[in-house]
Amino acid sequence: MGRSRIHAPRLRVVCLTVASCLLAGLIASPVGAVADWSHPVNVSGVVNIGEESPLLNVDSAGNATAVWRRYRNGNLIFENAVRQAGGRWSAPSTAFGGLEDVYGLQIAVDPLGTETAVWGRRLGRFPVVQSASRPAGGIWSPPVTLSAAGAGSAVVVDADGEATAVWLLEREEGWRSVVQSASRPAGGAWSAPVNLSSVRRAARSPQVALDPEGGATAVWEEEYTDAVQSASRPAGGSWSAPVTLSAAGVGAAWPQVAVDPQGKATAIWAGTVFRGGRLRSSRVQSATRPVGGGWSAPVSISKAGHRRVQLPQVVVDSQGEATAIWQRSDGNDLVVQGASRPAGEGWSAPVDITAGSGQGGQHQRLVVDPWGNATAIWVGYDSSHGTTFAIQAAKRPPRGAWSRPTDLSRRTKGVGEPQIAVDPQGRSTAIWAIGARGGTIIQAATSVRR
Numbered sequence: 001m002g003r004s005r006i007h008a009p010r011l012r013v014v015c016l017t018v019a020s021c022l023l024a025g026l027i028a029s030p031v032g033a034v035a036d037w038s039h040p041v042n043v044s045g046v047v048n049i050g051e052e053s054p055l056l057n058v059d060s061a062g063n064a065t066a067v068w069r070r071y072r073n074g075n076l077i078f079e080n081a082v083r084q085a086g087g088r089w090s091a092p093s094t095a096f097g098g099l100e101d102v103y104g105l106q107i108a109v110d111p112l113g114t115e116t117a118v119w120g121r122r123l124g125r126f127p128v129v130q131s132a133s134r135p136a137g138g139i140w141s142p143p144v145t146l147s148a149a150g151a152g153s154a155v156v157v158d159a160d161g162e163a164t165a166v167w168l169l170e171r172e173e174g175w176r177s178v179v180q181s182a183s184r185p186a187g188g189a190w191s192a193p194v195n196l197s198s199v200r201r202a203a204r205s206p207q208v209a210l211d212p213e214g215g216a217t218a219v220w221e222e223e224y225t226d227a228v229q230s231a232s233r234p235a236g237g238s239w240s241a242p243v244t245l246s247a248a249g250v251g252a253a254w255p256q257v258a259v260d261p262q263g264k265a266t267a268i269w270a271g272t273v274f275r276g277g278r279l280r281s282s283r284v285q286s287a288t289r290p291v292g293g294g295w296s297a298p299v300s301i302s303k304a305g306h307r308r309v310q311l312p313q314v315v316v317d318s319q320g321e322a323t324a325i326w327q328r329s330d331g332n333d334l335v336v337q338g339a340s341r342p343a344g345e346g347w348s349a350p351v352d353i354t355a356g357s358g359q360g361g362q363h364q365r366l367v368v369d370p371w372g373n374a375t376a377i378w379v380g381y382d383s384s385h386g387t388t389f390a391i392q393a394a395k396r397p398p399r400g401a402w403s404r405p406t407d408l409s410r411r412t413k414g415v416g417e418p419q420i421a422v423d424p425q426g427r428s429t430a431i432w433a434i435g436a437r438g439g440t441i442i443q444a445a446t447s448v449r450r
Contacts (some may be wrong), residue, residue, distance in 0.1 A: 207220070
């Protein structure tokens, strides 16, 4: 699911929200195909969905699986639909039943098509992290519990069949939380959990990325000091002690991490400085770590200014070029910006990806294909003539410039957070929920590689 967040960090700026508008939108006929993207298609019928956005997986053969949760007869269930490479979406079917209290579901797929799901749920008084798996064309295994009581949100990443899960274990009734991890080799059982962060501190917002050899790099926020920290694990090895990536005196939030095929890790986060209770600066910052080395000092990749930046995303292509996007406030609108860093060079100057008076974007997502083409999608809005929303996309080739935004969905009063995934053939699939009479509809569109 790619970059899919489980533990939603606390927003530090006021954002426009479309979640409350979902039921207000009415779907007309689908918009026409835009350059490089198919017509949007309905993946589901009209449903009443849960709070989370749809999930999306694409395996190495290009087969896509969409998962969403909905209410049926007063019960919360998970449904899914499948699209074989080059084909059409199947009719929806029940993916999970009897898990009404599940939250933070994440699903990852390995190159053989085996899906691994990780979620949080309450067993009695306390939350735990559980997992189930399904081989390609098979059925889901019974759930197994990975964590002790008190564990919450989780993140999972698969590579060559090995799964790594990272979650937060709440301690002392929420006053402290520790990042923990467990792994499962292909065809094997989950390991016992190990602590990644200090048990004497409070962590939040864990993220994890795997390198091609199966090593893992995790990042998270350390709540007491507002620092970003990281730990790493070589393939078949043990997790390192945590290290701090952000600079002293700079509050850091929303960390993300990506690893290139050569094993170089790139972490980004939003850094803020307060003096006298007032915001003095807000920037997106980044640090890197070569294979077998230590983390660099942080560098700023967005412009200086007092406007808030938040929710950065980062991807790295097969040649080591990094692309980052984030959201900033210009005082009137939320603007999606981006910067890039070719292998062995520094970060470019940031540029606006969304543009125009009264136009902005939020809930951005980012992927990169095997040829180094980065694709960003987001919920775009236009407040110049009464606020309307649409799923928008832009593309940037290696060392190139971002294209103008294009609408993937029709403009309406309600559209939910999108998800995007890319297959090894370079085709991107986007999915979202859009308002319809009586509820919402899950829709999808697919890019056409040129």
